[in-house]
Amino acid sequence: MRLALKVDVDTLRGTLEGVPRIMTLLRALGVSATFYFSVGPDHTGRALKRALRPGFLRKVRRTSVVSHYGWRTLLYGTVLPGPHIGQRAGYVMRAVRDAGFEVGVHCYDHVRWQDGVAGADAAWTAREFERAMEAFAAVFGAAPQSHAAAGWQLNAYALLLESGARLQYASDTRGTHAFMPVIGSVQGECLQIPTTLPTLDELIGTDGLDADAACARLRASARSAAVPDQVFTLHAELEGGLLAPQFERLLRGWLDDGFTIVPLSDLAASLHRPSLPRHLIELGAIAGRSGVLALQGAHVVPPSA
Numbered sequence: 001m002r003l004a005l006k007v008d009v010d011t012l013r014g015t016l017e018g019v020p021r022i023m024t025l026l027r028a029l030g031v032s033a034t035f036y037f038s039v040g041p042d043h044t045g046r047a048l049k050r051a052l053r054p055g056f057l058r059k060v061r062r063t064s065v066v067s068h069y070g071w072r073t074l075l076y077g078t079v080l081p082g083p084h085i086g087q088r089a090g091y092v093m094r095a096v097r098d099a100g101f102e103v104g105v106h107c108y109d110h111v112r113w114q115d116g117v118a119g120a121d122a123a124w125t126a127r128e129f130e131r132a133m134e135a136f137a138a139v140f141g142a143a144p145q146s147h148a149a150a151g152w153q154l155n156a157y158a159l160l161l162e163s164g165a166r167l168q169y170a171s172d173t174r175g176t177h178a179f180m181p182v183i184g185s186v187q188g189e190c191l192q193i194p195t196t197l198p199t200l201d202e203l204i205g206t207d208g209l210d211a212d213a214a215c216a217r218l219r220a221s222a223r224s225a226a227v228p229d230q231v232f233t234l235h236a237e238l239e240g241g242l243l244a245p246q247f248e249r250l251l252r253g254w255l256d257d258g259f260t261i262v263p264l265s266d267l268a269a270s271l272h273r274p275s276l277p278r279h280l281i282e283l284g285a286i287a288g289r290s291g292v293l294a295l296q297g298a299h300v301v302p303p304s305a
């Protein structure tokens with residue numbers, strides 16, 4: 001049984017403070033992960049315009065957003081100018097790579113992609129995607145080999161861009177197992193490895209669960225899953241911050257349960273791509289998260305089959 005860790009890094013604070021804590025813990029336990037970095041401006045404060053979405057304010061109350069992110073981060077892009085994460089914290093990102101962890105690109109501007117890509121045209125999507133690729137290369141001196149869409153938000157043009165960039169794989173969706181993606185008439189040629197487990201912030205406060213109970217439910221979900229390989233997404237701002245003690249106990253619990261904890265590239269390398277099924281990517285809701293996300297949908301047979 002393998003459990004791949006996907007670390008989403010959304011903010012400057014998460015990069016500077018959360019990432020080093022997570023990296024130290026992973027090295028102490030002898031396990032690995034894939035870190036996905038936001039490499040452009042931190043405009044977290046602009047996310048507050050989501051307040052009218054169903055469930056957004058409820059999530060804010062459940063997960064104590066201010067305590068996790070801090071007031072300064074929540075003002076970036078509104079009252080305060082948004083700092084450029086790649087320029088301010090590139091040394092932290094390189095330290096992750098130099099320590100032997102896999103790194104990939106999350107986005108250029110997290111809020112802009114998450115709130116805009118679903119309804120964007122080809123030109124907008126290409127501009128944002130290329131900005132992310134260029135800023136990543138400026139930090140690391142090389143192009144990324146994988147992409148994880150901010151907020152699990154995607155469109156058909158992004159599938160084409162991932163294919164054109166010849167990425168090894170992407171992790172843009174929520175689902176149950178690896179697949180080749182389809183949106184409308186577009187068949188992507190970049191392997192999708194979806195997040196299969198709930199995130200901690202989706203579970204905390206739901207059904208009365210506190211952080212420890214949420215971790216217990218996650219362990220049970222992984223043990224009872226129908227497929228042996230699972231993917232868990234964590235956030236540098238949460239599991240690298242106030243939830244660090246619970247995250248450590250969760251990792252130790254998964255190791256006790258017999259899981260090998262690996263980066264996503266380990267899963268990708270073991271897959272026989274020609275035999276992978278094609279699935280639609282559809283928009284749908286996930287319990288505990290506001291709005292709709294890109295979900296692994298129905299299996300489809302490609303016309304050439």
